[in-house]
Amino acid sequence: MSEPLTVRARLAAPVDAVRRALTDPAELRVWLAEQAEVELPHRYAFWGRYTPEGNAPHQRLLHADERTLRFAWTLDGVETTTEFELAPEGAGTLLTLRQSHFDFAEAMDGSSIRGTLQTFWALSIANLAAHVAGEPLLPRTDFTSTDxxxxxxxxxxxxxxxxxxxxxxxxxxxxxxxxxxxxxxxxxxxxxxxxxxxxxxxxxxxxxxxxxxxxxxxxxxxxxxxxxxxxxxxxxxxxxxxESNPPYTPWSGNVASLYELRRFNELAEWQSIWVSVELPATA
CATH class of the missing domain: 3.30.530.20 (START domain)
Incomplete structure (x- = not known):
């Protein structure tokens, strides 16, 4: 199996606020998904038009504690694994996302909805960062629309x-x-x-x-x-x-980039929230 997609970002909020945003269903409905249900340590689910294959919840909670959230997520018939890890960094939080079963070739050719995972999480994390900082959110990708x-x-x-x-x-x-x-x-x-x-x-x-x-x-x-x-x-x-195969992958990435475009122009001492993005070495 290939190494997971790994994304690290600095969020301007303490760990407890970020964890609450990750696990409170009302907050999840603001920045992540149209629908969310959470009952730790038994259930973690999100679905709706802003979620790939969001016609129904396809997640299965694997682990949750004060610093880590891990769940299985079945996409295009394959059970992937998503993990969020939180660590304090000054007054803020260093967030690490690890996502299995991402293949860059699928992102380029649109052959599987799993190809959207990198940019789906980029846009979602940008909106999480905006949410915990009290900033305006970016438009989420509607996976049911061609507009x-x-x-x-x-x-x-x-x-x-x-x-x-x-x-x-x-x-x-x-x-x-x-x-x-x-x-x-x-x-x-x-x-x-x-x-x-x-x-x-x-x-x-x-x-x-x-x-x-x-x-x-x-x-x-x-x-x-x-x-x-x-x-x-x-x-x-x-x-x-x-329109039979909308470019949701590049679109989500372009929308995610607007977060840093806005911050780049608005902040006198701009620094990107993104620490690193590591793509899998093999498919």
Whole structure:
């Protein structure tokens, strides 16, 4: 069996507050799932439209204590294992997520709902971080819909937000991964930088207002900015994809990234919440 997907993040709340957010069903319904039922140490379940294969609860509690939560989660007929581990770090919490049965190939080709696990948890943890910090949450991915649209308000001038979206160095910083951007129509938008061998294409650009990038089979991502009382309203839309196989994986990752984009522009001394993301070495 391959090593699990491992994600570490710093949350601006003490361990007891984070544990409560992870185990209180009312709080889970705010940041994680449409429906949740928890009765420790016997039951831990969540489901609904914001959960992959969320037509019914598919979790089975394995272990719960003051610092660890572990449950089995059956997806596409395979029982996976999810574990949250909490550790105090200063006044906050270092959260470690371990998720088994994640295959990057499935994330790229959409052959299994398990391919969404990395970005599903990235978006969920971003919303957990926002929830415990008392910040606005990001839109959750609706796995029953093909309407992929998200809106966030950033407390920063439009020109600053635009630069952070289109400047390679700044975008690489808040996204947490190298991005090469040629901000003109026909230019490259290269995840991993210009030397990776593959790049999406900028297909529409209105300086200071709109950027559209064509990802081929995943469709076109469009970021549109508008000034709003000294703040910036950002609307992100995914279009032009095969509606029989919506690109939930990249969409969830793009929405998750908006959390750091917002913090990057709003905080004078910005530091990413993400400590590390370790992908399995083998499928």
């Amino acid at each position: 992929l649209r998200a809106e966030v308000t950033i407390d920063a001038p439009l020109d600053r937000v635009w630069t952070s979206l289109t400047d390679s160095e700044q975008a690489s910083a808040w996204f947490g991964y190298p991005i090469g951007i040629e901000p003109w129509v026909g230019g490259r938008y290269a995840m991993g930088g210009f030397d990776t061998g593959y790049a999406a294409k900028v297909v529409d650009l209105d300086p200071g207002r709109l950027l559209s990038v064509d990802w081929g089979p995943f469709g076109v991502s469009t970021w549109e900015l508008a000034e709003s009382a000294g703040k910036t309203k950002l609307t992100m839309v995914q279009s032009g994809f095969d």
